[in-house]
Amino acid sequence: MADQQDNIPETPLFDRARSLKGYKLNKMANALGDPANREAFRADEDAFLDRFGLSAEEKAAVKARDWHEMVRLGGNLFFILKISAVDPVPITQIGAAQAGMPHEQFLSERLGKKVNHG
């Protein structure tokens, strides 16, 4: 999390700076708790993101489903996770993207799961 010094390594706490920085992004994602907004997001993602005044950088991160970048921009997992309700992706895959490793490696190395290829 390059923009801010974290006391605990690799662990971005959602503090004042991040809350302010990610406010619009989180507000957009939070709105997806409403079925009508989920419909609008599906119908025209660009227009939906514009409605919340997202910057070009934020829009690109959302559209690419770049979870690492969304967090860097102040996104909080609890809010941005709602994007995965509209466009399903397992939370472990979101975790893997942040850890910067392939999904299966994340499952075995971080979570201690036996990966079953069958």
Added chain:
Amino acid sequence: MAEIIGGIGTSHVPSIGVALDRGLTETPDWKPFFDGYEAAKEWMREAKPDVAVVIFNDHGNSFFLDRVPTFAVGVAETYKPVDEGWGRRDIPDFEGAVDFSWHFVDKLVERHFDPLVCREIDVDHGLQVPMELMFGRPEKWPVKIVPIWVNTVQYPIPTPQRCWEMGQVLREAIESWPGDERVVILGTGGLSHQLQGTRAGFINREADLAWLDGIANDPETYRNMTREDYVEQFGSEGAELIMWLVMRAAMNPHVNLLHKHYYAPASMTGAGMVLLENAA
């Protein structure tokens, strides 16, 4: 006076609810997790509580960042399960223990707490999942609830010591309540997990196992830890464990650890529970 019949600490991982919704409880991934809750469910059937006080955090479902209460208490007649983005889950609404909730709010303010008092609000998986783990999927919940929300999402989150103090007031409120309700207290959240940053997927089995015994027999240690200690040992979201301290502080200094259970990973989380009864 009302009586505290037990204290429970439990995870509230959302994927537990998903596993229940999709009928996955007998699959190899989930069976060992759910099996470990059977003893506590059985205890609950026998103990027949009237009221469940549930301490949990909202996960950006009932509160957004426009207003973040450090502590909130529900005084509503009914609480609906909130739509978290996947549609409203098909579980019954929760009936509130309205009169006791107000009494608790009175006590809190008397003791210099300043809670947000919620008259109309939905509840997310933080409350739903522990209720399902303890009571299964009844047509109607067998208890009335008192929801207590603790902010564990946006910093500053409350200190472990402050959670402890809230538990002391909770005990005082129960003991000074004229009714004869049997009350069970559910402290929820954790165990170790981290959802954000390059340390995502962090699980600390050793610390989790130590916690399950320590919360029963050595709560002082955990009450004296800093918030940063929690994040370091249990991960950024694992710091939710501070909410078990509210439950623990409401119990006697000495408790019997009747059941404990640990399973990892449930989704991305170390998951488990303890069931405590007051000892003399």
